[in-house]
Amino acid sequence: DIQMTQSPSSLSASVGDRVTITCQASQDISNYLNWYQQKPGKAPKLLIYDASTLETGVPSRFSGSGSGTDFTFTISSLQPEDIATYYCQQCDNFPLTFGGGTKVEIK
């Protein structure tokens, strides 16, 4: 199975800050990497697919980059409604696997 390692596991930032999360795959997954946002008590929501493509309707402050084994997810200007846990997920091979999540809080 492909292991997905996210860091940090949690972070605290101020409104307006730039926030960056990294995700590393245990093997080359090309750009088969998706990012999800999960708010407490809710189902995950797809934000970015194919490493860098924004899902329709997702604000442009969210972005993703990377390929191969190293990926980055960025919120350019943190908003209060962005408080959530963010997960990466590889879709290069079955079983699909997720990172451990990054909990984003407001300082």
Add this chain to the structure above:
Amino acid sequence: QVQLVQSGTEVKKPGASVKVSCKASGYTFTSYSMHWVRQAPGQRLEWMGWINTANGNTKYSQKFQGRVTITMDTSASTAYMEMSSLRSDDTAVYYCAKDVQYQLDYWGRGTLVTVSS
């Protein structure tokens, strides 16, 4: 609009089975496969398996092979996930999620399954 409506909370005893349903609407059910993902309390999301709704083919995570069965009723636009021999560590929220090229673009609200004696 796309909706995935899941069945309600379940409480089961160890060793029992549970069957969770996921009724799809707002799109052609047989055009997109359906995944099942679970999340134990405080844990990461865990992919369990999926069903190709065009032909009924299934694929499971090795972890759940033999204990999980995913089925569907195309006439009812509904997918099902059945898990047997439940243990306390199967306590989790179980989600169905619609597939588009292995991206999970719509999710159900989740079904809490509690396994307790």
